[in-house]
Each structure stands twice: as C-alpha cells, then as structure tokens.
Amino acid sequence: MDRKDDEMRYLIIALLLMACSDKPSPVWLDDGGPDADTDTDVDSDSDTDSGSDTDTDADSDSDTDSETETESATETDTDTDTDTDTDTDADTDTDTDTDPNNCAGGRLDTATGLCWQDPPVSSSYNRQAAVDYCNALDLGGHTDWTLPSREQFVELLGGCDSNVDSGWIGYCDSCEDSGTCSLLFGIDVEHYWSASVFGAEGWYTYFQNGRIDFENFTVAYRVRCVRSE
Numbered sequence: 590m591d592r593k594d595d596e597m598r599y600l601i602i603a604l605l606l607m608a609c610s611d612k613p614s615p616v617w618l619d620d621g622g623p624d625a626d627t628d629t630d631v632d633s634d635s636d637t638d639s640g641s642d643t644d645t646d647a648d649s650d651s652d653t654d655s656e657t658e659t660e661s662a663t664e665t666d667t668d669t670d671t672d673t674d675t676d677t678d679a680d681t682d683t684d685t686d687t688d689p690n691n692c693a694g695g696r697l698d699t700a701t702g703l704c705w706q707d708p709p710v711s712s713s714y715n716r717q718a719a720v721d722y723c724n725a726l727d728l729g730g731h732t733d734w735t736l737p738s739r740e741q742f743v744e745l746l747g748g749c750d751s752n753v754d755s756g757w758i759g760y761c762d763s764c765e766d767s768g769t770c771s772l773l774f775g776i777d778v779e780h781y782w783s784a785s786v787f788g789a790e791g792w793y794t795y796f797q798n799g800r801i802d803f804e805n806f807t808v809a810y811r812v813r814c815v816r817s818e
Contacts, residue, residue, distance in 0.1 A: 692818050694729025696773040701744055705773060706734065706814040709781075713809040716791040719782040723814035734814040739785035741815060742794040743801065745770055753801050764796035780810040 690697050692704035706728065714722055719736055726734040743749055746767045752759030764770035764777040778797035785792040790803040793810055804810075 690773060692729070693731060694734075694816075697818055698745060698769055698773065700769065701741070702818050703741060703745075703815050704729075704818045705737075705745070707774060709779075709811060709813040713811055714782070715809055716782050716806040719810070719812045720784065722812055726814050728814075731816055734816045736782060736784040736812065737815045739783045739792040739794075739801065742781070742783055745773075746794070746796075746799050748799070749801070758802050759800075761799040761801060763799045766799070770796070781813050782810045 689699055695705045695707040697704050706726070710722065723734050723736040726732070728734060743753060743761060746761035746764065747769060748762035748767065750759045750761070753761055761767070762770070764774060770777065780793055780795050783792045783794060787803040789806070791806055792801065792803045793808075794801055
C-alpha cells in the first residue's frame with residue numbers, strides 16, 4: 590500500500606468522525622508534503638428572512654342606522670250631532686180650581702152667597718174711613734164692595750148667645766171655633782168695623798173671642814169688605 594492510499598484512508602476516517610461529532614472541524618496541519626491538500630472551502634450561507642407581514646385589517650364598520658319614522662296622521666273626525674229633539678210636551682193642564690169657597694177678590698160663604706174680601710187690608714181705620722174704603726174698593730173686577738153689617742158678622746160666626754140674637758151685646762163663636770169663619774179665613778183674631786150703628790157709636794166684631802159690641806167712631810179697627818156674589 591502506498592502513501593496516497595494511507596492519506597485517503599485517513600481522510601475517510603476523519604470525515605466519518607466529523608459526521609458523528611457536533612464539534613467544529615479540526616484544522617489539519619499541512620505535513621509539508623508536496624501533496625498537501627489545502628481546503629479553503631468557506632461556507633458562508635447567510636439566510637436572511639426579511640419577510641415583514643404587515644397585514645392590517647382596516648375593515649372599519651361604520652354602519653349608522655338613522656331611520657327616522659315620522660307619523661303625521663292627524664285625526665280630524667268631527668262629529669256634528671244634528672239630532673234635534675222635537676218632542677213637544679203637549680200636556681195642557683186643564684185642572685180648574687173648583688174650590689166652591691173661592692170668589693173674585695175673596696172667599697165665598699156658600700150659605701149666604703156673600704163674598705168676603707180676603708186677605709183683608711192691613712191698615713186700621715176709624716169707622717167713617719172704613720165705610721169710605723169699602724165703597725171705593727175695586728177688587729176682583731168688582732166695585733160693589735161695602736162694609737159688612739152686624740147681622741152679616743153674626744151669620745158668619747154662628748153659635749151666638751141669646752143677647753146677640755136679641756140685638757144686644759154678647760158672644761158668638763170665635764173665628765177659630767166657627768165652622769164657616771175658620772173654613773174661609775183660618776185663625777183670625779182681629780177687630781172689624783161693621784156698617785151698623787148704635788146711637789153715636791158703631792158696632793164691631795172681635796174674631797178672637799166672637800164678641801159682638803159697639804165702640805166710638807173714632808177708634809181704629811181693621812176692615813174686611815163684603816159683596817153679594
């Protein structure tokens with residue numbers, strides 16, 4: 590075996606060792622021989638990955654929902670009720686006051702047919718003024734009013750004692766107790782002049798107690814005129 594074979598063998602072994610080792614390759618010294626192999630193989634594999642991934646997601650969702658719903662429905666329903674109520678109440682009150690004791694200007698005594706002034710005048714008069722008042726009275730469409738006589742008062746009150754019946758001073762029923770007087774006038778308690786006289790005095794009637802008497806003409810009493818119906 591010659592020298593070249595030895596060198597080849599040595600090189601193969603060295604390569605095998607290098608393949609099995611992670612250490613850097615040894616620097617082989619040149620033995621100075623004429624066939625010295627100088628390996629200047631410089632592996633300068635420089636892999637530079639300069640890939641810049643600048644993937645920018647610029648998806649800007651600016652969805653603006655500006656839905657404006659305007660309801661302008663104006664209801665102008667005008668209900669004009671023209672229903673006219675034409676119901677006419679034709680009920681005519683024909684009720685006639687049939688009180689038999691009513692008369693024009695006063696109250697009627699059906700037993701005697703005399704219409705007595707009602708209500709009486711509120712003033713008081715001496716006897717002559719009382720006569721004049723009744724003679725001038727225009728009431729109920731009638732002008733035939735007069736001052737009542739003593740006998741007309743006696744008939745109105747009734748229930749008179751014997752003195753009265755004989756034409757003298759006495760008592761009859763009071764107006765309240767008298768059936769006719771209370772029916773016509775209710776409770777009356779006044780003094781009333783009559784048209785009858787006794788000498789220089791005039792007769793009067795006191796309704797409160799039914800007294801029949803006479804008094805001086807100058808005295809002031811009430812007046813209730815009468816007329817024939």
